[in-house]
Amino acid sequence: MEPVVQCVDLWKIYHTGKVEVPALRGVNMEVREGEFVAIMGPSGCGKSTLLYVLGGLTPPSSGRVLVDGNDLGEMSDGERTLLRRRKIGFVFQRFNLLPTLTAYGNIAIAQHIQGDGFDPHRFELTVELLGLKERLHHRPGELSGGEQQRVAIARAVVTDPKLVLADEPTGNLDSQNSEAVLAMLKELNSELGQTLILITHNPEVAAHADRILHMRDGCTLDSAAHSAPPQHTHELIIPE
Numbered sequence: 001m002e003p004v005v006q007c008v009d010l011w012k013i014y015h016t017g018k019v020e021v022p023a024l025r026g027v028n029m030e031v032r033e034g035e036f037v038a039i040m041g042p043s044g045c046g047k048s049t050l051l052y053v054l055g056g057l058t059p060p061s062s063g064r065v066l067v068d069g070n071d072l073g074e075m076s077d078g079e080r081t082l083l084r085r086r087k088i089g090f091v092f093q094r095f096n097l098l099p100t101l102t103a104y105g106n107i108a109i110a111q112h113i114q115g116d117g118f119d120p121h122r123f124e125l126t127v128e129l130l131g132l133k134e135r136l137h138h139r140p141g142e143l144s145g146g147e148q149q150r151v152a153i154a155r156a157v158v159t160d161p162k163l164v165l166a167d168e169p170t171g172n173l174d175s176q177n178s179e180a181v182l183a184m185l186k187e188l189n190s191e192l193g194q195t196l197i198l199i200t201h202n203p204e205v206a207a208h209a210d211r212i213l214h215m216r217d218g219c220t221l222d223s224a225a226h227s228a229p230p231q232h233t234h235e236l237i238i239p240e
């Protein structure tokens with residue numbers, strides 16, 4: 001089976017004025033369909049950057065990154081946006097729900113943005129799995145943090161994406177709600193075969209995944225030692 005995600009010697013260098021910050025320094029990794037992978041590492045090691053690159057939010061500087069066989073480095077911004085809408089679901093630490101829409105609206109809008117129209121079967125399945133049936137007509141401000149994150153997860157999976165990327169999804173929740181949200185992510189993975197990548201600095205959160213990839217200094221530790229950086233013309237700032 002083809003991997004859903006494949007990174008080969010992936011670099012991402014931020015250019016801020018005259019300095020260059022290499023946030024990713026030769027990441028090699030693969031995630032297969034149906035896997036639940038946690039990427040764990042200390043603050044500043046490049047986890048968010050990796051998630052942004054995998055999600056097509058920012059292009060790689062060099063190396064290869066394939067998502068469902070699509071080479072993100074070869075795509076225009078517009079092509080990456082389309083790929084993101086069609087194939088990727090995001091879950092953020094701060095939920096990022098639209099405050100004026102109900103839970104129903106926040107979930108349904110994802111299907112409309114994807115472009116295939118409303119799919120009532122998938123909608124009901126998602127709402128059922130996330131235990132949101134009784135909460136659909138509430139706005140985010142009327143929901144607890146745990147419920148808001150469940151709505152956000154429903155929004156991410158209601159489009160039946162190839163890949164869900166979760167950025168510290170329990171970072172804003174108390175321990176009870178964290179456990180519930182992680183249990184639901186696990187259930188989506190086992191019941192729907194949803195491929196999931198979660199980033200976290202917290203080993204207890206990472207332990208819920210099937211596999212943990214450790215990151216340090218812009219590299220996944222399981223990958224080979226740092227390769228030579230691409231050509232630089234500016235001062236290079238290596239993150240701590």
Ligand code: ADP
Nearest residue numbers: 014016021023042043044045046047048049239
């Ligand atoms: P993590 O998610 O593990 O905390 P990040 O990917 O946010 O790590 O950051 C990795 C490195 O890249 C850090 O040194 C950070 O300061 C730097 N960085 C992140 N985003 C930017 C940006 N937009 N411009 C410049 N440097 C950035």
